[in-house]
Amino acid sequence: GAVVSQHPSRVICKSGTSVKIECRSLDFQATTMFWYRQFPKQSLMLMATSNEGSKATYEQGVEKDKFLINHASLTLSTLTVTSAHPEDSSFYICSAPWGGDPTDTQYFGPGTRLTVL
Amino acid sequence: DQQVKQNSPSLSVQEGRISILNCDYTNSMFDYFLWYKKYPAEGPTFLISISSIKDKNEDGRFTVFLNKSAKHLSLHIVPSQPGDSAVYFCAATFGNEKLTFGTGTRLTIIP
Numbered sequence: 001g002a003v004v005s006q007h008p009s010r011v012i013c014k015s016g017t018s019v020k021i022e023c024r025s026l027d028f029q030a031t032t033m034f035w036y037r038q039f040p041k042q043s044l045m046l047m048a049t050s051n052e053g054s055k056a057t058y059e060q061g062v063e064k065d066k067f068l069i070n071h072a073s074l075t076l077s078t079l080t081v082t083s084a085h086p087e088d089s090s091f092y093i094c095s096a097p098w099g100g101d102p103t104d105t106q107y108f109g110p111g112t113r114l115t116v117l
Numbered sequence: 118d119q120q121v122k123q124n125s126p127s128l129s130v131q132e133g134r135i136s137i138l139n140c141d142y143t144n145s146m147f148d149y150f151l152w153y154k155k156y157p158a159e160g161p162t163f164l165i166s167i168s169s170i171k172d173k174n175e176d177g178r179f180t181v182f183l184n185k186s187a188k189h190l191s192l193h194i195v196p197s198q199p200g201d202s203a204v205y206f207c208a209a210t211f212g213n214e215k216l217t218f219g220t221g222t223r224l225t226i227i228p
Contacts, residue, residue, distance in 0.1 A: 036160060038216055044153065046160025059160075091215040098220070105126050105204055105221035113215065 003027055004096050006109035013084055014117055020080045021112045023050075023094030029074035030096035035067075038091035038111070050077040050094075084116040120144045121209050123219035131227050136194040138222050140207035143188065147209035147217075152181060152192045155204045155221070164205075165192070194224075202226045 007022045023033055033050040048069050049057040056069035068080040081088055091113055095106040122141045130136045138152075148169040153161035167174040167181045167190065174181050180193045194201055204223045208216040 034160070043163055044161050044216070093215065093218075095218070104223060105123075106206075106218075107220055108206075108216075108218035110217070111215035 003098065004094065004107040004109040006092075006094060006112050008112060009110060010113045010115075012115045012117065015085055016083055018080055018082045019084055019114060020078055021092055021094075021114070023077045023079070023096070023109050025075045025096045025098075025107070028096075028098055030077075030098075031074060033071065033077040033094055033096045034106070035069065035077070035079050036093045036095070038093060044093070047079075047092075050079075052077075081114065084114070086116045089114055089116045119220075120147075121207060121217050121219040123205075123207060123222050125222050126220070127223045127225070129225045129227055130197045132199060133196045136192075136197045136201065136224055136226070138192040138194075138205050138207075138224065140190045140192075140219050141188060142190075142209050142217075144209070144211075144217070145188070146211045148211045149209065150181070150183060150190050151208045151210075151216070152179075153206045153208060153218075155206060161206055197224075197226045199226050199228055 005024045031052045035047045037045045047062045050069045050071040052071040058064045071077045091111045093111045094109040120143050151166040152164040154164045155161040165176050165179045165181050167183050172183050183190045204221045206221045207219045210216050
């Protein structure tokens with residue numbers, strides 16, 4: 001079965017509201033998880049690295065106050081899009097390294113489609 | 118369930134030889150396939166893609182082959198260079214849907 005899950009799979013919200021997306025590793029522990037945003041033409045942007053027990057590491061150009069990341073446990077990381085706007089509409093995908101090495105192979109989550117009206 | 122599978126977590130190839138990375142998929146709706154390359158501490162970067170209407174796409178040293186009947190694609194790198202050492206992910210999609218990724222293969226090029 002899938003080893004990394006995301007919830008919800010789809011969400012539609014009004015502009016100005018906040019949306020929380022969960023990423024769970026189902027049968028392994030992940031001290032590190034990665035959050036990506038999928039852009040048109042299938043380009044993938046790394047947004048941030050989620051670290052269990054410490055602050056997330058954000059990539060350049062990603063607003064940490066807008067995209068709040070919390071790595072609550074060894075199996076759960078959440079991404080909260082605060083004050084969402086239509087330009088935030090996208091697919092958000094998480095991944096977790098299954099061998100413990102964050103530079104190694106990864107399990108990707110199934111993605112969350114966010115639509116902001 | 119894993120709709121996109123990369124069954125080899127690692128591969129070592131001598132510099133100058135051909136590297137072949139394999140990927141299998143189960144969802145017959147997939148009609149567009151991509152390969153990404155990932156260096157440590159970076160996100161995956163797009164490498165090459167192929168539409169289901171083709172069975173081969175070539176870009177310099179990189180060629181992707183698609184066998185729709187077998188639901189199999191492969192990435193060939195020739196000749197392999199040390200800078201090709203990275204983790205390679207295959208991904209698939211259809212329509213305007215999200216990407217579905219394999220778990221990756223770590224390629225090590227031996228000088």
